[in-house]
Amino acid sequence: MGKKAKLPTGLYRRGEVFWLRWTPVPEGAQVRQSLGTSVLVEAIQEAERIKRTDGPVMRAEAGECSAEIDRYVAYGLAAGLAGATMESRRYVLKGFVEELGALTPRHIGALGCERWFAARMEKHAHTAVSYLNQVRWWFAWLMERGVVVRDPTAGIKVPKLKMRHRKVFLLPAEARRLIDECPEDDRDLKFALYCGLHAGMRKLEIIEARPEWFDLEAGLIHVQATPTFEPKGRDNRTIPMTEEFKGWMLKEFPPRAPFVLHPEVGHGKYRYRYDFRKAFEGLVGRCGLECTFHDLRRTFASLLVSKGVSIFKVAKWLGDTLKVVQDTYGHLIPQDDEINASWSR
Known part of the structure; x- marks a missing residue:
């Protein structure tokens, strides 16, 4: 007796009719469809038609x-x-x-x-x-993974860009101006400014901040993982609060739940559940400055290093590695008088 012919991948018999077993959406649910024929050649042709015409539709419907x-x-x-x-x-x-x-x-x-x-x-x-x-x-x-056969961006030519010559941190007077000129009725924006300039917090950290992060009695901020947020590098960290920041929160801005900033706003399809970008850009423009919100974090670090605070402490408070902080802010370490040692008399 001759050896039974092997059916093409995905085809099988159920009773007298051929069926197709396949997965139209990669890593999605497996689908079984009747091919409506007992003739192998016709079954193969119908299976190819289904994959060719129904597959893209089913993948599109699955988003x-x-x-x-x-x-x-x-x-x-x-x-x-x-x-x-x-x-x-x-x-x-x-x-x-x-x-x-x-x-x-x-x-x-x-x-x-x-x-x-x-x-x-x-x-x-x-x-x-x-x-x-x-x-x-x-x-x-x-x-x-074989989902696509080519990269449609491969033909895009990337121009050679000039190095960005922009100010990456503010001077003390400029930082003070931002806080002083923040509208009194926009305490949410003022809180964000304090978090950036006085604690070096990232934008996403500020937006995701929970009331339990702020120990106002001890004067500490504990940036830690929550159900909706994970710290960069997956490392929780603690930042000491400045007296000014702590005093302002005690007097003007007690932490709210579940989020300190706009607790009534939940998460949607965007990265930020709430965004203070427009309010910040308006304030920056009124102050006659040019900076991004991330520059406030750089300002926090640069001012500390320039005042002689150890690179190690600044790295811990930022949640960055010692090397990153050394490479970025090391040139701001105060003048070392030992440079004159070899020429002293």
């Missing part, structure tokens, strides 16, 4: 782009990348696919990517290149 982004973030976390890093990538990628109107990675074409990149370049060239790199990392991961 494959969103699902693939979620899988990518989960992969990065499992590989040991920081939660803040992966959430930042999720934010960039979701904005990317939403702007292109793509439901699946296969719907993303080179022309759409070029237009997206050009639009970013018009606003901020360095940010555009950073976003493009993040999109390319995602496509490299998709290609490794």
Whole structure:
């Protein structure tokens, strides 16, 4: 008796009729469909038709782009990348696919990517290149898994950008002006300014801050993981409060729950559940300054180092490595008079 012919992958018999067993959405649920025929050749043809025509529709209905982004973030976390890093990538990628109107990675074409990149370049060239790199990392991961066969951004030429010559920290008088000129009725913005300038906190940390982080009696801020937030590097840290910051909170801004800033606002589809960017930019403009909110964190560190506070302490308060702080702020260490030792008489 001859050997029974092996059926193509995914095909099987149930009674007299052939069926197809397949997974239209990568890592999604398995689907079983009747091919409606007992003839093998016809079954093979029908299976190919289903995969060719029904597959893209089913993947689109499953919102494959969103699902693939979620899988990518989960992969990065499992590989040991920081939660803040992966959430930042999720934010960039979701904005990317939403702007292109793509439901699946296969719907993303080179022309759409070029237009997206050009639009970013018009606003901020360095940010555009950073976003493009993040999109390319995602496509490299998709290609490794066989979800796409090519990277539609591969043809985009990245221009050589000049080094950014911008002020990365404020002078003491400029920092003071921001706090003093903050509108009295915008205590939320003033709280954010104090967190940045007096505690070196990151924007996301400020927005996610919980009341239990602030021990006003001891004068300490404990930045720690919560159900909606994970510190960068996955390290909780404690920052001593300045007398000014502590006094202002005791008098003007007792911590609220569940979030210190706008507790009534929950999480949505964006990275920040609440964003004070417009209020901050308006204040900066009125003060005649040019800075980003992250520059307040740099100001916190630079002022401390320039006053002789140890690099080790500043690194602990920032939640950065000693090397990062040394490389970034080491040139601000006060003048060392020992430079004159070899020429003294």
